[in-house]
Amino acid sequence: MVTSRFRTPLLRTAVCAVVRRRPELDRRLYAWQVDGFIRDREVRKRCVARLYEQFPATRPAFWRLNDDLIGTVMSRRRRIPELRAFAPPVRVVFGARDRYLNFRVARRFAALFPHSQLHLLAEAGHYVQVDEPEQVANLIVAE
Incomplete structure (x- = not known):
């Protein structure tokens, strides 16, 4: 899952460096992950592209979420x-x-x-x- 790539510090650093240099790879990784979330092919085509357009602006929040995901889940228990x-x-x-x-x-x-x-x-x-x-x-x- 994509979040595991960002939860592991060393892996996160590597993935971040690669996606900054290769935006098309970033788009493909995102599509690979999110495509599996939507059943209908036509809806998937429209939605995944639109969601990806919004994702780069939210990425810092996504990274912060993953910084402490396990700790947050455990504390919420x-x-x-x-x-x-x-x-x-x-x-x-x-x-x-x-x-x-x-x-x-x-x-x-x-x-x-x-x-x-x-x-x-x-x-x-x-x-x-x-x-x-x-x-x-x-x-x-x-x-």
Whole structure:
């Protein structure tokens, strides 16, 4: 996964140097990663190009996120009791075909909230809102 390249300091330095010198390689690496997140080929063509256009400006924030990703995740575990005490209903919507945040992750995430409803969209992947926008919208507005 792309984030692992940026989480390892030496590897991150090497990758950063290469992508600065070879912008086309940067674009191809990005497309290789993000292409797998979107099911429909035509949608993928439009979205990945548009997302990449926005990515360079966000890269410093992306690097900072990865600087302390594991530490942040571990420190947030202390807040799990707060999630379990959250009373309002929560809809958790995941793509059943997501290779990264799979159905096990979705179930564990939904289990954090006492009044959650888990919706695994059968044909959606990692970018569930791109693969199934109508279903996601309907779940957001449903009462």
